[in-house]
Amino acid sequence: MKDKALCGIMPALMTAFNENGVDTARVAALTKYLADAGVHGLYVGGSSGEMILMTEDERKTLLETVMDSVGDRLTVIAHVGTTSTAGSLELARHAEKCGAKAVSSVTPLYYKYGFREVKHYYERLAAETSLPVIIYNIPVLTGTTLSTDQLAEILSIPNVGGMKFTSSDFFQLERIRSAFPDKVFYNGSDEMLLSGLAAGADGGIGSTYNVQPRTILAVYNAYMANDAHGALAYQAKANQVIAEVLKYGVLPSCKLLLKLNGLDYGECREPFMPLSPEAEKALAALKVE
Numbered sequence: 001m002k003d004k005a006l007c008g009i010m011p012a013l014m015t016a017f018n019e020n021g022v023d024t025a026r027v028a029a030l031t032k033y034l035a036d037a038g039v040h041g042l043y044v045g046g047s048s049g050e051m052i053l054m055t056e057d058e059r060k061t062l063l064e065t066v067m068d069s070v071g072d073r074l075t076v077i078a079h080v081g082t083t084s085t086a087g088s089l090e091l092a093r094h095a096e097k098c099g100a101k102a103v104s105s106v107t108p109l110y111y112k113y114g115f116r117e118v119k120h121y122y123e124r125l126a127a128e129t130s131l132p133v134i135i136y137n138i139p140v141l142t143g144t145t146l147s148t149d150q151l152a153e154i155l156s157i158p159n160v161g162g163m164k165f166t167s168s169d170f171f172q173l174e175r176i177r178s179a180f181p182d183k184v185f186y187n188g189s190d191e192m193l194l195s196g197l198a199a200g201a202d203g204g205i206g207s208t209y210n211v212q213p214r215t216i217l218a219v220y221n222a223y224m225a226n227d228a229h230g231a232l233a234y235q236a237k238a239n240q241v242i243a244e245v246l247k248y249g250v251l252p253s254c255k256l257l258l259k260l261n262g263l264d265y266g267e268c269r270e271p272f273m274p275l276s277p278e279a280e281k282a283l284a285a286l287k288v289e
Contacts, residue, residue, distance in 0.1 A: 003132070005075050006102060006161070006184045007202040008040025009220050011209035012048035014254060015062055016265045022054075022061045026265055028069040030210065033263060037213035040203065041075030042066060043104065043164075045091075047141060048207040048251065051079060052109075053269040056087055060094050067098045077134060077205075081105035085124055092129045102161060104134035107144040115150050122154050132161025138188060139167060148172050155180050162202075164188050170199040177201070190216070191242045194235040197223045207250050208242055211257040212288045215241075241286050248279040256283050 011034050016026035031042060044066050045051050045059050054062070063078050070076075078095035080103045082088045092103045107113070108121050126133045135154055139145040146154070154160060155176065162180075165173050166188025177185055177200030187196025190206035193216065197204070209216045215238045222230035245253040251268050252275050258265040260283070267274055275283070 002182050002184055002202070003101075003161070006041070006077070006132070006134075008075075009203055009209060009213070009217050010041040010043045010075070010077065010186070010205045011039055011213060012043045012046050012205050012207050013066065014207070014210050014251065014258075014265065015045075015049040015054065017269055018266065021058050022065065023266060024061065024065045026263075027062060027065045029263060030258070030265060031066050031070045031074075034210070034213055035070045035073045038217055039074065039209065039213050041077060041101070042070070043077045043079060043205045044100075046079035046081075046104070046136065046205075047106075047138070048210070048254075049079070050251065050269055050272075051081070056082065056091060059091060063095060063098055063100065067100070071099055075101045077102045077104050079104045079106075079136065080125070081107075081109070081136065083109050085121055088121075088125060089128045092125060092131070096129045096131050100131060102132045102134050103129055104136050104164060106136040106138060107142045107146070109142060113144065115146070118144060118146070119150075119154055119157075122160060123157055126157050126159040130159075132184075133157075133159055134161055134184070134186075135163040136188075137163055137165055137167065148175055151176055152179055155183055162186070164205050165196065165201065168192060168195075170195055173199040173201065191239050191246075193219050193238070194223060194231050197231075207254055208238070208245055211254050211261070212238055212241055214289045241288055244282055244286055248275055248283065253279070253283055256280060257286065257288055260284055261288060 080091035162184030
C-alpha cells in the first residue's frame with residue numbers, strides 16, 4: 001500500500017552556510033517557516049541543498065538540524081546520493097538513525113555508468129536500510145537517461161518505494177505510474193507541477209518551493225479539489241517567479257528571494273557566484289508567497 005505520509009508538497013530544502021560549515025540556525029529558521037506555511041514534508045540534502053559541494057559530515061549535520069527542528073511535524077526524505085556507493089550507504093544508515101521517513105538518491109554520478117551498474121547501486125541501497133528508497137531520476141544533471149523498461153526494473157527492486165521524476169516526458173511518467181500504483185511518484189520540475197500531477201504524480205519536490213510554498217501548495221490543493229482552472233492559475237502565478245529564477249540561476253536567486261523576504265540565507269558556495277546588480281533588481285520586483 002502507498003504510504004500517504006510520503007505524498008504531497010515537499011520543498012527541496014536549500015542549505016545555508018557560514019565559515020564553519022552548515023549554518024544550523026538559518027536552516028532551522030527556514031524549515032520552521034516552511035512547516036508553518038503548510039508543506040507536507042522536506043527533501044533534504046539533494047541538488048537544491050548543494051550536496052555536491054558538501055562533505056558527508058556536513059550533510060549529516062544538515063539532516064540532524066532538520067530533524068531536530070521539524071522532524072516531529074513534517075515527513076523528511078533524506079537524499080543520500082554521493083559519488084561513491086560507500087558514501088551513499090553511510091548516509092542511508094545515518095538517515096535511518098535520525099528518523100527520516102525515506103531515503104532517496106540520484107543515479108550514480110560523473111562516470112557514464114551502464115544500466116547494470118545503476119541497478120546494482122539501487123539494489124545495494126535498498127538492502128542497506130529498512131526505509132523506502134525513492135529513485136531520483138534527473139537526466140539533465142546526471143547524464144543518465146533510463147528507459148521506461150529500465151525504470152520499471154529498478155522500481156521492482158524490493159524496498160524501492162517510488163521515484164522523483166524530473167523530466168518533461170509525462171508519457172513515461174503516466175506509464176510508470178499506471179504500472180506501479182502502490183509506489184509514490186513526485187514531479188520534479190517546478191514549472192511543470194500541474195502537468196506532473198495530471199500525469200499521476202502524488203506530489204512535488206522543488207527548489208522554488210522554498211520561496212513560494214503557499215503558491216505551490218495552492219496548485220496542489222486546487223488540483224486535488226478538481227479545480228483545474230484554479231490550479232492552472234496558480235501554476236501561472238508560480239511560473240512568473242520561476243521564469244526569472246531560471247534566467248539568473250535557481251539556487252542563488254532563491255537565496256536572494258529569501259533574503260528580500262526577511263530570511264537572510266546567505267549565498268551559495270563557490271563555484272556559484274553572487275548575482276549581478278541587474279539580477280538583484282529584477283528579482284526584487286517579484287512577489288513571492
